[in-house]
Amino acid sequence: MSIENTRATDVHYRPAAQSDLLSIADLFLTTSEAPWSREFARASHEHVLDTGTLLVAERRGEIVSVAGSIVRGRLWYLSTFWTHPEHQRSGIGMPLLRQAWNSGVSAGAEVFFTWSSSDPAAMASYMKLGMRPGYQILxxxxxxxxxxxxxxxxxxxxxxxxxxxxxxxxxxxxxxxxxxxxxxxxxxxxxxxxxxxxxxxxxxxxxxxxxxxxxxxxxxxxxxxxxxxxxxxxxxxxxxxxxxxxxxxxxxxxxxxxxxxxxxxxxxFNHFLTTSExxxxxxxxxxxxxxx
Ligand SMILES: CC(C)(COP(=O)(O)OP(=O)(O)OC[C@H]1O[C@@H](n2cnc3c(N)ncnc32)[C@H](O)[C@@H]1OP(=O)(O)O)[C@@H](O)C(=O)NCCC(=O)NCCS
CATH class of the missing domain: 3.40.630.90 (Aminopeptidase)
Incomplete structure (x- = not known):
């Protein structure tokens, strides 16, 4: 199953490069408020870049959204999905998420799962793609x-x-x-x-x-x-x-x-969502x- 992008915006979507990793780490830290060091956030995203799919959305030369996923065996896992607070809910993130999802489809993944915040836009995005809540992560x-x-x-x-x-x-x-x-x-x-x-x-x-x-x-x-x-x-x-x-x-x-x-x-707590157990x-x- 492949999902097409449905929304055209003035936003430029592209694969992330090594030189984007600090900007991605900063976007992640600003949006998530995770108590991580900048280096920890950078290195985590570098591992996704090296062993999975890492995509960014740019507006006026700034990275405003990121989505990254990995495939291990038949499992696709959404590792990261963040849109800068000033750009959220304006249709930027979903096309990026669909691209990351499609990379899993192309790689032959059969189960798609993630670890979600309680943010309604995040959970709605995942449920729109077919993932369903399993239980909390405590x-x-x-x-x-x-x-x-x-x-x-x-x-x-x-x-x-x-x-x-x-x-x-x-x-x-x-x-x-x-x-x-x-x-x-x-x-x-x-x-x-x-x-x-x-x-x-x-x-x-x-x-x-x-x-x-x-x-x-x-x-x-x-x-x-x-x-x-x-x-x-x-x-x-x-x-x-x-x-x-x-x-x-x-x-x-x-x-x-x-x-x-x-x-x-x-x-x-966070939420575990998956297409199947x-x-x-x-x-x-x-x-x-x-x-x-
Ligand atoms: C989650 C997040 C990455 C989504 O990015 P975004 O750019 O805001 O997303 P979009 O504006 O493209 O919206 C995503 C989709 O959810 C839908 N959506 C958003 N809120 C919704 C709601 N309450 N009910 C139903 N659908 C909703 C949108 O319509 C869109 O789907 P569509 O393109 O098919 O219309 C972003 O909002 C964010 O960073 N949130 C805060 C941090 C967070 O919790 N990140 C997730 C970590 S797991």
């Missing part, structure tokens, strides 16, 4: 306490540095596809550690933690491993003295139980909005 933060954060309860588990074949096996199970380029990106960040977890020598999960205490992506292979993988991730995330923060797909009941049992605060996201925590 954000937690704080200093974990209580028995759930006690790794001593989880004997037989071993965590070591993540290797890509371990991650690929679990991704295939959780998402139905692998994504080596994303793992290379996560592992290349100086403040991020990727760990794999084994139980009695068998894969039990993997997780990433950052120096600031962010957790994710994280996955486990079966329900009995959930608490151990989460506890190990929390232990590593808090080793620098910071609290933890992470996002939970609403379908992941185990992680929600764990968050509340650990005394964490529920701080905000896929994988086993009830055993997954996403990396964030850019790569899910």
């Amino acid at each position: 954000h937690f933060t704080g200093e974990p306490a209580g028995p759930s954060s006690d790794t001593g309860m989880h004997r037989g588990y071993e965590s070591t540095d993540l290797d890509l074949s371990h991650a690929a096996k679990i991704d295939h199970d959780i998402r139905g596809c692998t994504r080596e380029s994303d793992h290379a990106y996560f592992l290349g960040k100086p403040d991020t550690r990727g760990r794999q977890v084994r139980f009695d020598g068998e894969p039990a999960g993997y997780y990433y933690v950052t120096a600031e205490g962010n957790v994710g992506p994280l996955a486990w292979t079966g329900p009995r491993h959930a608490d151990a993988v989460l506890a190990l991730a929390f232990r590593d995330a808090t080793s620098g003295g910071a609290g933890v923060s992470f996002a939970v797909p609403g379908s992941n009941r185990k992680a929600l139980d764990f968050a509340f049992d650990s005394g964490l605060r529920f701080t905000r 896929f994988g086993a996201l009830d055993r997954y925590l996403p990396s964030g909005p850019v790569l899910f």
